[in-house]
Amino acid sequence: MKVKQLCINSYKPPVQSQNWAQSLFLNLYRCNSQQISRHLHRLKVNNVVKGGQSFIFGEEKVGLAVGVKGSCYNAGGEVVRKARQYGFGTVVLTQNELNIKETSQVISGLIQANYKYKLLGDVAQEKQQSDENNDQYTYISDLHVQENIFEDPYFQQLVQLAQIKLYARDLANTRQEGTPQFFVNEVKTLFKDNPNVEIKILEGQQLQESQLNLFYAVGQGSIHPPTLINLTYRGNKDSQHLHALVGKGITFDTGGLHLKSYGNMETMHLDKSGACNVLAAFKGAVDLKLKVNVTVTLGMAENAISNTAYKPSNIFRSHKGLTVEINNTDAEGRLVLADCLSWTQATHNPTSILEISTLTGACAAALGENTGGLFSNNDELSQELLEIGKELQEPFWRLPVTDEHKDMMKGQFADLCNIGKAKVCGASKAAAFLFNFVDEKTPFAHLDIAGPMDSKADKGIHPPGATGFGTQVLLKYLVNKQE
Ligand SMILES: [Zn+2]
16 A cells, blocks of 8 residues: 655545545544534534444545544554445545544554455466456555655654564465475565675574574474574664564474364464564664664474474474473474574674564463563563553563473473473463573563464454564564664
């Protein structure tokens, strides 16, 4: 969707002067239900639709007024669904009672809800052809806003953040074509000719040669070799600081020999969402030429079953040197991440580390589909991320890592085990395991997005499929770290 500047303050002139016949004129009000009734009366419209936390009414495909109450982002989502229902491809923001911050959030929600995953690979062509006619006005292609809004830095930033989040969804929604090699090709296409970006790839046995044995073990059963992708962007050569992002990229998680059951495996192409969000945030930092140094590590592997798959009871020496016994092959994300975290520190000695992963069903059970779990060794970092998440409607909730959790992850025959015997506090146990692989003095946050990684319904700011939840938080964090 293109966001454009509208050079008028009222919708009357362009109705005559331009071809606005297919445009939806959007009016935004800050209202409760009594106030919206008064607006309705004044505008002489009927057809009242109450949707979510906004109240919407239309006048024969001419205008849509939204009384925003509650989440501005969700109000933007309602606009999209209404525009789709009426068949509008262009939205023009005309009357607006909201302030810049609220308006920006409505438009951000609109961009986020106005998304549809386009198929890739062999299946794409046929499907796209049949879709083309239907799609013409199904999705909003142009959005026009007034000059004072368009030029506002807060508005510009929210639009940029929302658009980069859509790229994260494109990556996460890939199906069988979304292999580790796909991601290698993607980063080469994006950054090969960019002198400010350094690309490092460790593929297959190169992982073993570099002692990333946990990472290699997870991917050793797949025909797609496990691959570490590391990208470094130096946007501020005068600064000593380097911020690290690490993402879990399990391109498909069968569970391994502890095979997942029917009902638990169907969305496991999304188990790479953490890495996809990290790659998108990195692309955002490069595209926006942020004055920040950032290194990102994507741990890409398929957790498959085959005669070469790793097995329960196996014991591996990690990149850090700690030994780990495998009690459950479905607790594979933490193994990949453990090696990615210690490799990233050994290679780059970063100032701070944010790691994001669809790590535990336990976190989803605790916090639901709209909130991520946050675990950190640093109160200040934790507070910063909670505040960013709240503002961008990607909220996180801090959960603890205690000595009790750390004890549960001690191994019987090795230093650590990968799941622990007690069937409790799975999210905190996974975080406790990861804490072993991070230098205590480095501010570190682990973001568990297993709950909000996907949307089952077309609701709020999310169409069905990958949400990209957390992408904006990562990118906004980097924006804030500019010096
Ligand atoms: Zn798993």
